[in-house]
Amino acid sequence: MGCCSARCMLVLLCCLQLMTALERQVFDFLGFQWAPIMINFIHIIVVILGLFGAMQYRPRYLILYLLWILLWLSWNVFVCCLYLDLGGLSKESDILSLGVSLHGSWWKENGPGCQSQLLPSTDWHNHGNPELTTVLSCWLEYQYIEVLQGIIQIFISLLAFVYACYVVSLFSNEENSFDTIDECHSPPKPPHFFY
Template sequence: MGCCSGRCVLIFLFTLQLITAVERQVFDFLGYQWAPIMVNFLQIIVAILGLFGTIQYRPRHVILYLAWTVLWVGWNVFVSCLYLDLGGLSKDSDILSLGISSHHSWWQDNGPGCESKGLPSSGWQSQENPRLIVLNCWLEYQYIEVLHCIIQLLISLLGFVYACYVVSTFSQEEESFNFMGEFYHPSKPSQLFL
């Protein structure tokens, strides 16, 4: 196994995907967005299984990752469309909080360079969910969320390609093994009858 083999690259991609998914999970927890919390949790579990399958030469775990990656890509495209208000979706809807609460993206109030103006002392207590008034952000919150999705999409697409390569490599290694402790080489057909 070389340092730049497909298996090593896939292990690196799984590790990178785990780090970015955990980071995304933390900020979704801070914003009480329940649908992304559940989907990110599944992504973390499947990435761990894929990592385990790659390290332990278990192609079924990597195939599970491949199947999940198709759903994960679809989820990230959906979230991107939601935050960009494409396809009849609206970032102001309660879809991501599952209608349980009216919480929103944590980045909406705490984005990079955002200045927040406090609420007036009178009258805000009667509101159900008072919000800070956010002024002058360097980057709007919806673009930060879309950037998270784009990073996940890029890593997932690279992971998909390398996972396909690793599964085909694993299956070729299984086919060339003759269960007597030796590998079959087509140049030496007499080796089968030893």
Template sequence: MVCCSGRCTLIFLCTIQLITALERQAFDFLGYQWAPILVNFLHIIVVILGLFGAIQYHPRYVVLYLVWSILWVTWNIFICCLYLDLCGLSKESDSMALGLSSHGSWWKDNSLGCERRDLPTAQWPSGDSPALVSALGCVLEYQYIEVLHSALQLFVSLLGFVSACYMVNIFNEEEDAYLYK
């Protein structure tokens, strides 16, 4: 089976997108972030269809992947703006959990290099045990991990978009050559 470079590139990029989307999906499930779970699920389905379209020479599936890539890039820009508190968005809102729970990013409590320390605050009036406050000293804060996930998705999606545009062009040229021979 001969594989043209554009087709192989699209297959490779779809495979990378599947791996990174499944990884992202797992961490969104751990943080009970329902909006990203739903969008990631749709992304996984469309990437599988795009992969199928590239393997089986079905341009309609590749076009579906192209349209979804535009939406996926927009979603990841939104995620970056949300976690960097840009454009009036706040990472402290419960919008990612769709208001169903008070959970947020799993990385908030489990970020890279974090040390959990319990620091005593003021004593209770009756001399009981003090209230504890959890302080985290992290190497990389959770919002930057989320932004890095989205930036990786943006990069791979943009490459996939270019590769899919090339593949649709190749499919159309092959179809025209076949029809007008």
């Protein structure tokens, strides 16, 4: 495997996808966003399969990886549209938490430069917590951090898709050339006689 080959670039992109997906998984766990947690988990498994396919010359694993990348791109576009309130979607909905909890993005209260203030809650009997946390200001609002994570995933996935297509075509060409060589150098088959 050459240092600057397409296969090497695909391995590098898969490793980059794993790192960014693990980072995203941690923050989705902190925010109790169950739909992204499940999809990130599947993504991590399929990227590992794609990495294995690239390292071990397994085009079927790479084809599975390619199909997943198309779904992953769609998911990230959906998440970006959700956080930007595009297409009738709302970042205040409980779609990402699957309606199980009232939690949202971890970045909402813990983003860079966020200042929070504890205020007494008037309805503390129902929530079991007498204080309510409100965020006064942040350097970068949480929805833009989530969109930025989605855009990074889209960019890396598009590059990985192109390289994976190229590597699959290389693997297919190599298999075809080996089949041709085997046919040329194989001993002649004995004739079949039917009695």
